[in-house]
Amino acid sequence: MSLTAAVRGFILLLISLQVVQSQNVWGVTFTSREICAVKGSTVEISCSYRYPSRWKNKENRVEKTFWFVEKKDGEPVDLTTDSEYAGRVEDLCENNICTLRIRNLRERDSAEYKFRIETNQDVYASEPVTLSVTGLQVKVTKTSSCSGSCIWADLECLSSCPPTSRPSYIWYKNGLKSTETRESFNYYFYPKESFACAVKGYENSPSPSVCVNGQACNTVAYSERSICAFKGSSVDISCTYSSFEDNVKSKFWFSPERSYQDLSTDYQYSGRVVVLSPRRGSTLRISDLRDSDSAQYRFKFKTPSFEWWSDLPGTNLTVTDRELEVQVIGSSSGPKLVCLSSCLLTGHPTFVWYKNETEIRGETSASYGKYVDSANNYSCAYDGHRSRSVYAPKLPLVLMSPSGDIMEGSSVTLNCSSDANPAANYTWYKRNQKLLIETSQLVFSSINSTGSGQYFCTAENKLGRTSKSFFIDVKYAPKLPSVSVSPSAEIEEGSSVTLTCSSDANPAATYTWYKANQTVFQGPEGRYNFTSISSEDRGIYYCKSENQYGENKSSPLSVDVQYAPKLPSVSVSPSAEIEEGSSVTLTCSSDANPAANYTWYKEDEDSPKASGQIYNITVVRAEHSGSYYCGAQNKLGRQNSSLLILFWKEFEYSGAWKSAATGTITIVLLAIILIAVFLWFKRNKSNGGEKPDNNAQLNMGPVHGVPSDTAQPAEEQHDLHYSSIRFPQNQEEALYSNIGRVQPHRQTEEDEDMNEYTVVKTPGLRRQEDAEDLFALYSTVNK
Numbered sequence: 001m002s003l004t005a006a007v008r009g010f011i012l013l014l015i016s017l018q019v020v021q022s023q024n025v026w027g028v029t030f031t032s033r034e035i036c037a038v039k040g041s042t043v044e045i046s047c048s049y050r051y052p053s054r055w056k057n058k059e060n061r062v063e064k065t066f067w068f069v070e071k072k073d074g075e076p077v078d079l080t081t082d083s084e085y086a087g088r089v090e091d092l093c094e095n096n097i098c099t100l101r102i103r104n105l106r107e108r109d110s111a112e113y114k115f116r117i118e119t120n121q122d123v124y125a126s127e128p129v130t131l132s133v134t135g136l137q138v139k140v141t142k143t144s145s146c147s148g149s150c151i152w153a154d155l156e157c158l159s160s161c162p163p164t165s166r167p168s169y170i171w172y173k174n175g176l177k178s179t180e181t182r183e184s185f186n187y188y189f190y191p192k193e194s195f196a197c198a199v200k201g202y203e204n205s206p207s208p209s210v211c212v213n214g215q216a217c218n219t220v221a222y223s224e225r226s227i228c229a230f231k232g233s234s235v236d237i238s239c240t241y242s243s244f245e246d247n248v249k250s251k252f253w254f255s256p257e258r259s260y261q262d263l264s265t266d267y268q269y270s271g272r273v274v275v276l277s278p279r280r281g282s283t284l285r286i287s288d289l290r291d292s293d294s295a296q297y298r299f300k301f302k303t304p305s306f307e308w309w310s311d312l313p314g315t316n317l318t319v320t321d322r323e324l325e326v327q328v329i330g331s332s333s334g335p336k337l338v339c340l341s342s343c344l345l346t347g348h349p350t351f352v353w354y355k356n357e358t359e360i361r362g363e364t365s366a367s368y369g370k371y372v373d374s375a376n377n378y379s380c381a382y383d384g385h386r387s388r389s390v391y392a393p394k395l396p397l398v399l400m401s402p403s404g405d406i407m408e409g410s411s412v413t414l415n416c417s418s419d420a421n422p423a424a425n426y427t428w429y430k431r432n433q434k435l436l437i438e439t440s441q442l443v444f445s446s447i448n449s450t451g452s453g454q455y456f457c458t459a460e461n462k463l464g465r466t467s468k469s470f471f472i473d474v475k476y477a478p479k480l481p482s483v484s485v486s487p488s489a490e491i492e493e494g495s496s497v498t499l500t501c502s503s504d505a506n507p508a509a510t511y512t513w514y515k516a517n518q519t520v521f522q523g524p525e526g527r528y529n530f531t532s533i534s535s536e537d538r539g540i541y542y543c544k545s546e547n548q549y550g551e552n553k554s555s556p557l558s559v560d561v562q563y564a565p566k567l568p569s570v571s572v573s574p575s576a577e578i579e580e581g582s583s584v585t586l587t588c589s590s591d592a593n594p595a596a597n598y599t600w601y602k603e604d605e606d607s608p609k610a611s612g613q614i615y616n617i618t619v620v621r622a623e624h625s626g627s628y629y630c631g632a633q634n635k636l637g638r639q640n641s642s643l644l645i646l647f648w649k650e651f652e653y654s655g656a657w658k659s660a661a662t663g664t665i666t667i668v669l670l671a672i673i674l675i676a677v678f679l680w681f682k683r684n685k686s687n688g689g690e691k692p693d694n695n696a697q698l699n700m701g702p703v704h705g706v707p708s709d710t711a712q713p714a715e716e717q718h719d720l721h722y723s724s725i726r727f728p729q730n731q732e733e734a735l736y737s738n739i740g741r742v743q744p745h746r747q748t749e750e751d752e753d754m755n756e757y758t759v760v761k762t763p764g765l766r767r768q769e770d771a772e773d774l775f776a777l778y779s780t781v782n783k
Contacts, residue, residue: 025052028115028126036132036161037105040205040225045129046099047115055121064118064330065093067100069111076116076125081329081336083366084108087343104226105133134160136207138197146188151213156184157197168200172209174218176309192244194219196312204313218244218306220299222315228343230322233383234287237315239299240280244306251277251301253284256310258295268292286317294319318343324387326380328422328462335462337368339380339387352381354389374464392464393420396457400470407549408449408476414442418459418466429456429467449476449504477550478505481526481543483557492636493563497533501526501543501554509545516540535563535593564637565592568630570644578620586615588630588641596632603627603643 029048037043045067052060068076079089079100090101102109112128141154157169171180173195181200189195189212198206204225211217222239229235237253252262253275263269269286276283282299298314300307320343327338339351353363356376363369368378377391396418406412417440418424428435428442430453435442444451452474458467481503491497501511503526511526512519516539521528526545530537538561543554568590578584590596599608600615603626609615617624628644 025050026117026124027051028117028124030126030129032129033127034130034132036134036159038159038161038199038202038205039105039107039133039135041105041202042101042103043105043131044099044101045113045131046097047126048097049115049117049126050096051117051119051124055119058121060119060121062117062119065098066116067091067098068114068116070114070128076114078329078336079113080327081338081367083338086338086366087340102131107133107135109133132161135205136197136199138195138207138210140210140212143186149213150188150190152186152188153212154184154186155195155197155212157199157207170198170200170203170206172196172198172206172312174306174309175209175220175312177311189213192217192306198313204316206313209312216242216244218242218308220301220308220312222299224315225313226316226318228318228320228341229289230343230383230385231289231291231319232322233289234285235289235317236276237284237286237297237317239282239314241282241299241301241308242280243301243303245303247303249302249304251282251299253282253297253299254310255295255297260300260310263297289319291319293317322383322385324380324382324385326378326387326390328390330462335372335374337372337378337380337390339366339368339382341382349382352386354379354381354386372463388421390421390463393418393424393459393461393466395466396424396426396459396468398455398457398468398470400472406447406472406474408474409446412444412447412451412472414455414457414470414472416440416442416457416459416468420459420461420463422461422463424459424461427458427460429458430454447472447474449474449479449506452506473506475506475549478503478509478545478547478552480552481509481511481545481554483541483543483554485557485559491533491559491561493535493561494532497530497537497559499528499541499543499557499559501528501545503545503552503554505545505547505549507547509547512544512546514542514544533561535561535591537561538593560593562593562636565590565596565632565634565639567639568596568598568632568641570628570630570641572644580620582620584617584620584624586617586628586630586644588613588615588632590632590639590641592632592634592636594634596634599631599633601629601631603629 027050031046035043035045049065051062054060066076066078066080068079069082070076078091079085080091082089085102088103090099092099092101098115100113110131110133112130114128115126117124137158139156139158141156142151143154144152146152155171157171166183168181169183171178171185174193191211191214193213194209194211194217196206196209208221209217209219211219220239220241222237224237227235227237241251252264253273254260254263258266258268263273263284264275266273272287274285274287276285284297284299286293294317296314296316298310298312300310302308323341325340327340329336329338337353339353349366350364351366353360353368355378360370366380368380372378374392377389379387379389381387396416399415399417400406401413401415414428416426416428418426426438426440428437440457442455442457452472455470455472456467457470458465460466481501484500485491486498486500487495499513501513503509503511508524509526510524511522513521513528520541526543528541528543538559541557541559543557545552545554568588571587573585573587586600588598588600590598598611598613600610600612602609609628615628615630626645630641632639632641
């Protein structure tokens, strides 16, 4: 029954106001500070509370709230653990609003009730709320006498709690319900008559019957208005009665729900009912109680001239199974135990307590008074019936469904169970992080790779907690691999370089490195090492990661190896005969990264001739003859090419110029003839007098006119290039140049056959063409 309903009926409020108890930002708000309620009814005391979120410069959080009654020893006791209130009290709290509900109120429940807040930083207690429990009384005010033995009087139904509304009343005359519904009325009354009153809706809590006219009248008073008993046990239902006449002809008990006949003659109670008749009283004893015995029982008596009516409520009997329960209540000093029965036991029942199946001597109260150790189990007993033991949760059992390997994307459920009484509450953790799951099941509708890890199921009740771990291993194919190169800066030839490939996979992936679709490395680590990288290692790489569930390829990785220029190569264009006055292009190329810068030099000159890969001589003249080379350079180094040696001569073919040219050519030809004859004799000697082929050109050594500073030591000698120049009969005939490679080692007979020769032809000077073919002019390029 709610407080509102109680007030509407007969739970009276002396003061209705809002009270806020505060200490800084601590506070408790009550709807009333004084409450009056009728005996046997239900009352609710409600409040709201507040507290600071920070206190003493620290976080402030509520750990416990409870209601208590101030005791003489000063220690506040949670009413839910107080044996005086066992089975009658509920503490309902939600969203900082708490309600204390007390059922079956007794007069000794009248007290001052306080609300207490305990946080991790402090304790706060409210001011008291006063509860008064009272019964109804009939007040008789005599006004006058009437003829005979009657009197005129005023009757009023009173309580120490004045109503805040005007309820309807019920009046009983000699146990018979009357038509009067007012709080008070006046009438004439005779000595044998008794009256009682009740508030409508609370008929089971009527006032005692009183004699209006005189001290003797007909009355019945029940010892208990409500009794609860265990099935199979026995119960005594008692009352006292008085009769205006001493001659009581009959008296018996009956149940109006069944019939109005004497229970001792009811076959359903046959052999189970005994009526005890002390003086001016009667006791109905029912043994071997059954569920069907739950009913209201009333007493009736008759005299020769009077019969007690049966409208006035009697005693309500409730028969339940023998159920005892140990209630565990948390407190700041540890868990408390209270033995509760399915029945509200009257009087001062005696209980027996057990720890680990052993009886504890001296513990007879409904509340267990000793220290509660979570390692033990506890139970209680009453009237030969014992409760189940209470104990902290046992080590949980965690099962996975379905069993076997867990594949990414599948549905997985973890079930956690623990033997505990009271039943355990479950909390799931992943590593040390609490999950927002507070049930015994942890469900993954579509688990992914991040679901792998260590999980903990914690089972907890008010006696203790324990946890069990479980590892989830989600299997999946490799994710997209990530690739990297170390060092990440520019890579120089000869340095150590590592290509790394990594991919999230379970089980771990194996890796394969490719260069241009060719496998270069395979292994579980995914690292491909170059201890001394070379220019040939540059290119596009990618890796593949794979396990038994699939494979994945990385994006391409470009490896750019930087190196100093290699030995430059040089070329002359055009490669055919070059005429005086025409243009000549010298080209230098070198493999280098980054690309090389080129500079052309002429030997014995300090200043470069040109920069760039190509050196153009637009008009060939005599002064262009000489030794040329190019230099290739980048930030990593420099390399020079071999020497290119060119001889240039000019002739005047008319007048004095022709005479000078003729004389010069004659001298040159004579020198060549002498050299050729010398070499021919030398060759015949070395060949054992073998005669050379007349159609072959003569093999000749280096031209002695080459400057000595171009010569190189044997171990440093570079490749040689030969160039020949044709001198024209006239200005229209062209010079031509052929360039060939000569090996840097000592020539042998086979080597000489491999040499290329350049011939200077002078057709305008001599008519003997066969002889002209035998004379050659050699020009070398010395590296």
